Amino acid sequence: MRLILRRLLTFVALHLLVTAGFSAFFAWRFSHNPLASAAHVLLLAEWDLALVAVCGAFATLSRARWPLIAFRALMTLTCALQVYLYTLDAVSNVSWGRNITARLVASFAPTVWSGKEPFPVGPIGISIFTVVTVALMLAVVRWGTRALTTNEPDAARVRFASTIAIALATAVAFGATLRWGVADRDNLLWRDELVASFFRPIGYAFEPTARREAVAERDAVLRASYPRQLLKGPRKHVVLIIVDSLRADRMQVYGYQRPTTPFLSGLVQGGRMKKVETAFSTCSESFCGITSTLAGREFRDISARTFQLQDVLRDEGYQTWFLLSGNHSAWNGLPNFYHSSDETFFDGSQTIRYTMDDDRLVLEGLERVPVASPDQPAFFYVHLMSTHYLGVQLPESHVFTRPDDEVSPGLEPYKMLEQLNKPDRYDDKVLQVDGIIKQLFDALRAKGYLDEAMVVVTGDHGEGLGERHWAHGWHLYNEDIRIPLLLYDPDQRYSDLSFATQVDIAPTIVDRLGLPIPASWEGESLLAPTRRRFTYHQTYFVPNRFAVLYRDDQALFKFIATPQYGTEELYDLRKDGGESHNLAGAEPALTALLRDKVRAYLNDAP
Numbered sequence: 001m002r003l004i005l006r007r008l009l010t011f012v013a014l015h016l017l018v019t020a021g022f023s024a025f026f027a028w029r030f031s032h033n034p035l036a037s038a039a040h041v042l043l044l045a046e047w048d049l050a051l052v053a054v055c056g057a058f059a060t061l062s063r064a065r066w067p068l069i070a071f072r073a074l075m076t077l078t079c080a081l082q083v084y085l086y087t088l089d090a091v092s093n094v095s096w097g098r099n100i101t102a103r104l105v106a107s108f109a110p111t112v113w114s115g116k117e118p119f120p121v122g123p124i125g126i127s128i129f130t131v132v133t134v135a136l137m138l139a140v141v142r143w144g145t146r147a148l149t150t151n152e153p154d155a156a157r158v159r160f161a162s163t164i165a166i167a168l169a170t171a172v173a174f175g176a177t178l179r180w181g182v183a184d185r186d187n188l189l190w191r192d193e194l195v196a197s198f199f200r201p202i203g204y205a206f207e208p209t210a211r212r213e214a215v216a217e218r219d220a221v222l223r224a225s226y227p228r229q230l231l232k233g234p235r236k237h238v239v240l241i242i243v244d245s246l247r248a249d250r251m252q253v254y255g256y257q258r259p260t261t262p263f264l265s266g267l268v269q270g271g272r273m274k275k276v277e278t279a280f281s282t283c284s285e286s287f288c289g290i291t292s293t294l295a296g297r298e299f300r301d302i303s304a305r306t307f308q309l310q311d312v313l314r315d316e317g318y319q320t321w322f323l324l325s326g327n328h329s330a331w332n333g334l335p336n337f338y339h340s341s342d343e344t345f346f347d348g349s350q351t352i353r354y355t356m357d358d359d360r361l362v363l364e365g366l367e368r369v370p371v372a373s374p375d376q377p378a379f380f381y382v383h384l385m386s387t388h389y390l391g392v393q394l395p396e397s398h399v400f401t402r403p404d405d406e407v408s409p410g411l412e413p414y415k416m417l418e419q420l421n422k423p424d425r426y427d428d429k430v431l432q433v434d435g436i437i438k439q440l441f442d443a444l445r446a447k448g449y450l451d452e453a454m455v456v457v458t459g460d461h462g463e464g465l466g467e468r469h470w471a472h473g474w475h476l477y478n479e480d481i482r483i484p485l486l487l488y489d490p491d492q493r494y495s496d497l498s499f500a501t502q503v504d505i506a507p508t509i510v511d512r513l514g515l516p517i518p519a520s521w522e523g524e525s526l527l528a529p530t531r532r533r534f535t536y537h538q539t540y541f542v543p544n545r546f547a548v549l550y551r552d553d554q555a556l557f558k559f560i561a562t563p564q565y566g567t568e569e570l571y572d573l574r575k576d577g578g579e580s581h582n583l584a585g586a587e588p589a590l591t592a593l594l595r596d597k598v599r600a601y602l603n604d605a606p
């Protein structure tokens with residue numbers, strides 16, 4: 001049967017050649033280390049040889065065809081899995097510049113299956129792709145091994161025992177190599193290798209950098225030594241309302257000409273709610289916007305182990321509630337960052353009455369919250385989706401659009417995005433969310449939580465409404481990162497509410513409660529703001545963009561760098577709010593200063 005083995009090996013050589021081609025493509029297109037291509041081929045070679053040896057061994061035993069059929073089936077499976085892996089890796093590398101992992105697949109699978117953004121594929125698309133790939137690979141493998149069907153028994157004998165020993169040895173070698181690859185992520189051979197990357201235990205679409213690790217280590221110490229049960233007597237309840245994709249400039253309370261926020265405007269006019277004039281998110285996407293708000297830091301420092309606002313409050317005896325519109329469980333494993341328990345977590349994946357992006361589900365979740373008790377302060381993080389382009393628009397919210405102006409389902413996704421996002425519809429949805437916030441205030445008051453409460457209303461990021469693009473996540477212009485920041489805190493005076501970013505929210509809350517601000521938080525309390533001159537912002541989608549805001553008494557400038565494209569932009573936000581005149585060439589000194597700030601942000605060691 002030597003002939004069979006030789007032919008199997010010829011097929012394997014072809015397979016490895018194609019594998020090397022794909023691997024080289026990843027190295028070229030996504031700047032992976034070329035060593036990773038070699039490691040990838042090595043892993044596949046070990047796997048293939050084990051298959052050849054095992055099927056070849058059984059083929060030496062009899063004339064039966066099943067070892068060949070088994071070989072074809074296993075090769076088909078291998079090739080199909082490779083196609084799936086390469087596809088997922090291409091999407092992952094294009095979106096956030098790193099390889100896919102099994103955990104990442106698990107956390108995004110429900111969203112992709114539902115057919116919603118950011119990868120609107122859906123059950124039909126997934127099923128077709130799965131089946132067609134298998135059929136195609138089967139055809140390729142059959143074609144590649146067609147000579148084997150006419151094989152005649154060979155007189156030369158290869159002993160079964162020695163072949164099976166080779167099979168075992170190669171299988172063990174494959175296992176050991178893969179283990180090494182998964183464990184040794186800092187080794188240049190394995191860092192970018194696709195199979196080893198897949199099995200690494202990370203469910204987040206960002207790198208677990210040395211800096212993030214170091215911050216987490218330090219945070220563990222800080223949390224352990226943070227004073228507990230410091231507050232005596234009745235404690236304030238805290239409500240943090242984050243409205244997804246909410247732009248300040250579309251809100252009446254921020255000077256928009258349409259009456260989109262009657263409830264919030266009334267609270268501000270009555271002096272019960274305070275308004276931060278100019279507020280920015282640290283990025284333009286939900287994941288980093290939300291975690292940055294809770295962690296009081298920029299995205300580069302955040303991991304699932306970061307010491308956050310809700311941790312401080314839980315340690316202080318607060319019950320922490322998460323009432324979240326949208327499917328947070330399916331977005332980058334967000335619940336891992338919330339450190340929440342099952343009983344106090346309610347998101348769009350759990351609603352019985354509504355669909356997952358319908359904000360009424362937050363009121364459904366609030367029904368399970370008991371009435372307030374003087375001994376049990378509560379923290380609520382409420383997330384609303386109305387202004388997100390996926391957020392459900394209720395029929396009664398057609399105010400600036402016609403009531404029959406509904407988006408027809410089944411549109412091609414990008415077209416749908418344009419319709420969902422058209423500016424009149426966005427205004428409808430701002431008005432809708434203002435009404436939802438009013439209902440939320442009423443429901444919280446009815447349960448006794450609003451009498452002694454501090455409520456913060458903000459956004460996780462902005463939204464492109466066709467100025468330059470639609471939706472969010474890829475840019476750092478004002479439409480992407482200028483958010484509202486409103487503080488419902490009737491009895492408190494705030495001396496300077498001219499400027500803030502998301503990282504200031506958590507420090508302001510703990511300071512207002514009389515608690516010390518954890519030393520690792522990067523924001524500052526708005527009760528005593530200093531004149532911070534520089535703030536930092538970034539995207540985490542690829543290409544990564546970085547922005548530094550520079551501010552003094554007269555000026556507010558924004559510098560945006562996109563290192564991958566080598567572009568730099570500088571805007572004078574006081575004179576050019578639409579960011580249409582790039583001053584990077586005209587202001588070389590300021591540009592150089594801010595370029596250095598971006599470099600320092602990127603290179604700052606832990």
Ligand SMILES: [Zn+2]
Pocket residue numbers: 244245285286287289460461
């Ligand atoms: Zn968002």
